[in-house]
Amino acid sequence: MSNFLLASIGRKFMMSITGLFLLMFITVHLTLNLLLVFDDSGELFNIGAHFMATNPLIKIMEPILGLGFLIHIIWSIIITYQNWVARPVKYNKQNLSESSTWASRNMFILGGLIFVFLVIHIINFFYVIKFDTHSMSTVIVNGTEMEDGYKLVSELFINCKLYGVLYIVGAILLTLHLTHGFWSAFQTLGLNNKNWMSRLKLVAKIFAIVVGIGFSIIPLYFMLGLNN
Numbered sequence: 001m002s003n004f005l006l007a008s009i010g011r012k013f014m015m016s017i018t019g020l021f022l023l024m025f026i027t028v029h030l031t032l033n034l035l036l037v038f039d040d041s042g043e044l045f046n047i048g049a050h051f052m053a054t055n056p057l058i059k060i061m062e063p064i065l066g067l068g069f070l071i072h073i074i075w076s077i078i079i080t081y082q083n084w085v086a087r088p089v090k091y092n093k094q095n096l097s098e099s100s101t102w103a104s105r106n107m108f109i110l111g112g113l114i115f116v117f118l119v120i121h122i123i124n125f126f127y128v129i130k131f132d133t134h135s136m137s138t139v140i141v142n143g144t145e146m147e148d149g150y151k152l153v154s155e156l157f158i159n160c161k162l163y164g165v166l167y168i169v170g171a172i173l174l175t176l177h178l179t180h181g182f183w184s185a186f187q188t189l190g191l192n193n194k195n196w197m198s199r200l201k202l203v204a205k206i207f208a209i210v211v212g213i214g215f216s217i218i219p220l221y222f223m224l225g226l227n228n
Contacts, residue, residue: 012079015079016185017185018072018075019181020185021065022068023182025065025068026211027211030211030215032049033215034214034218035048036150036153036154036221037218037221037226042148042150042151042154043141045149045153046139046141046146047141047142047146049129050146050149053129053147076107076108077108107181110173114173117166117167117170124156125152133147137151139151153218157218157219157222158222158225161223163219164222167216167219168216168219168220170215171211171213174208174215175208175209178204178207178208179204180204182200183197
């Protein structure tokens, strides 16, 4: 197993598995966050956030998710470095652009920018909700007291337009990253015949666009005052 992971195909396999795992997380995360715009009272989002924070299974998955992010990042650095070292001469830019997309040629840069956004996101939301709950107000929903995550998110987007813009930029970067990463993960796992690849690339584009629009809607909803 260790030899497999050290080999090029093993590293790409791990990148694919962790990438698909993160795709599931993005889907769940977006679904929960969209509750922010479907209920101005904030009850639906607070119920969902409270469930995610208190469910034992989710608590087990959190460190696994963190490990998945870490492995994905480390493997991407290793693969990018080894590809750079193995490249005898610089690729002809014109030929490279004809055979690949801009996103595929800049996956490492896109991933790095997304990581920067993720750190900002964790500081503003995840850290506060998980470790600084005393700074948050609470609400009672259906007889259960819980942190008012809706207030935390909505006030940040309303009062800090810059963060809203950064959030939208992060969504765009994620969209570009997914357009290549989605189908590339399946390709590494063996779904690389012509028919499957054309379908996967189409699904990747649709999924990436839906994710980008979905995450962008949230800050715009509050920045434009649509919640009033």
